[in-house]
Amino acid sequence: MGKDYVIGIDGGGTYTRVVIADLEGNVAGAFTGGGSHPGKNKDAKTNVQHAVLEAVKQAGKDISVKYIVGGFAGLDQPEDQHWADDFLNIDGINAPFSAVNDAEIAQYGAFLGKSGIVAVAGTGSNILGRTENGRIVKEGNFHHKSKAGARHLSYSVIYDIITAKSFIKEDEQFIHSILEHLDLKNVSELRKFASDGFYADYFMTMKKLSKMGRIVTDEAHMGNKIAISACRKAANSLTTGILLVSSVFSEEKVPFTLIGSVATNSFIANVIMEELEKRDIFKELVYQPPKLRPEMGAVLMAYHRLGLKITEEVINKLEKPQ
Numbered sequence: 001m002g003k004d005y006v007i008g009i010d011g012g013g014t015y016t017r018v019v020i021a022d023l024e025g026n027v028a029g030a031f032t033g034g035g036s037h038p039g040k041n042k043d044a045k046t047n048v049q050h051a052v053l054e055a056v057k058q059a060g061k062d063i064s065v066k067y068i069v070g071g072f073a074g075l076d077q078p079e080d081q082h083w084a085d086d087f088l089n090i091d092g093i094n095a096p097f098s099a100v101n102d103a104e105i106a107q108y109g110a111f112l113g114k115s116g117i118v119a120v121a122g123t124g125s126n127i128l129g130r131t132e133n134g135r136i137v138k139e140g141n142f143h144h145k146s147k148a149g150a151r152h153l154s155y156s157v158i159y160d161i162i163t164a165k166s167f168i169k170e171d172e173q174f175i176h177s178i179l180e181h182l183d184l185k186n187v188s189e190l191r192k193f194a195s196d197g198f199y200a201d202y203f204m205t206m207k208k209l210s211k212m213g214r215i216v217t218d219e220a221h222m223g224n225k226i227a228i229s230a231c232r233k234a235a236n237s238l239t240t241g242i243l244l245v246s247s248v249f250s251e252e253k254v255p256f257t258l259i260g261s262v263a264t265n266s267f268i269a270n271v272i273m274e275e276l277e278k279r280d281i282f283k284e285l286v287y288q289p290p291k292l293r294p295e296m297g298a299v300l301m302a303y304h305r306l307g308l309k310i311t312e313e314v315i316n317k318l319e320k321p322q
Contacts, residue, residue: 003023003063004023004064004065004066005020005023005059005063005065005066006020006021006065006066006067006068006069006299006302006303007019007052007055007067007093007298008020008021008069008105008298008299008300008301008302009048009051009069009071009072009088009295009298010102010105010293011035011036011037011044011048011070011071011072012035012036012102012122012123012124013040013041013074013123013149013210014035014210015035016033016034016035016048016051017031017032018030018031018032018033018052018054018055019055019295019298019299020055020056020063021299023308024314024317025314025315025316026317027317027320028058028059028063029055029056029059029060031052031054031055031058033047033048033051033054034047034051036072036073037072037073037074037123038074039074039206040123040203040207040210042203044087045087048072049091052090052093053092065094067098067306068088068096068097069097069098069099069100069298070087070097070098070099071100071102071103071106071294071298072084072099072102073102073124073126074124075100075101076101076140081099084099085097085099096305098301100301101126101128101138102294103126103128103138105295105298105301106118106120106128106290106294106297107128107297108298108300109293109295109298110257110290110292110297111130111255111257112291112300113130113300113301113304114130115130115131115134115251115255116254117242117255117256117285118259119241119263119272120260121234121258121259121260122260122262122263123149123151123210125149125237125238125262126138126139126146127139127146127238127241128245129256131250132249132251133250138245139244139245142244144241146234146238146241148238148263148268149210149213150210150212150213150262151206151212152230152233153213153216153227153230153234153262154212154230155209156216156229156234157178157212157216157227157230158178160229161175161178161226162187171224171225174219174226177215181208181211181212182208213261213262216231217265217267217268220267220268221266231267231271235271235275236275238272239271239272239275239276239279242272242276242285243281246282246283246285251283253283254283254284254285254286255285255286255287255288256288257287257288273287291315291319292315292318292319296319299318300315300318
């Protein structure tokens with residue numbers, strides 16, 4: 001007779017991270033596969049199910065899965081629920097499941113199911129809060145969408161480059177890096193490339209521009225003004241989203257955290273902190289490091305769905321690096 005386990009899934013635009021843990025917090029299997037956002041990956045469903053089955057192999061074929069929680073980027077509207085649920089209908093695994101937005105599992109893990117706001121920005125971006133009474137509030141409720149994903153940094157830089165009349169010497173190496181990344185020879189080619197809609201394959205466009213985001217943040221750290229402008233736009237967008245979500249909390253002090261390669265980049269994170277410090281804001285925002293990684297947040301959510309008692313020992317086990 002096999003032990004009982006839960007499966008936690010963090011499905012983002014670039015990676016799908018799966019963890020299998022027993023009911024005491026011991027991790028038995030883990031696997032990282034390709035992205036699961038259907039708007040950015042052709043094989044999103046295959047990527048999710050492959051990652052789950054690979055993690056199951058590590059845990060052992062005799063495991064009994066009691067619950068699955070999947071957090072998926074792109075699960076934003078009620079009509080998205082169909083494809084997200086379909087991702088979790090996995091051959092050979094017969095267990096109840098819940099599919100939610102990836103920011104929800106990130107928030108759940110960051111604050112251990114308690115109130116707080118998470119600003120996620122990596123391949124994509126999203127801001128979500130759980131209020132003191134358990135209400136889930138997203139920046140989208142306010143018709144606000146943070147343009148802070150890695151590709152947005154790239155778009156901002158490209159737009160500035162192709163619309164500029166001239167450049168200073170300090171920009172030349174940065175522009176060369178951008179052109180090299182996109183396999184282009186000069187700004188004229190970049191202008192033509194962008195005006196033609198970038199790559200014919202939309203998924204290729206998302207992939208290349210998302211990877212280019214790292215070039216932008218690196219250059220911002222080095223003081224390039226074009227890169228700094230792009231990073232400040234992203235940081236300001238995230239700041240506005242955080243403030244909007246915080247406005248519906250009851251307490252005067254509202255905890256928040258940052259997750260994802262863009263949001264946690266030191267340049268962008270510092271701009272967010274500076275903006276929160278200097279603005280006359282409705283609530284006091286208090287930064288807290290996330291307690292658990294998003295995939296562990298999914299595991300924790302599965303435990304709660306099963307009605308399990310969560311002890312400090314269980315949390316400590318889930319905190320351990322895998």
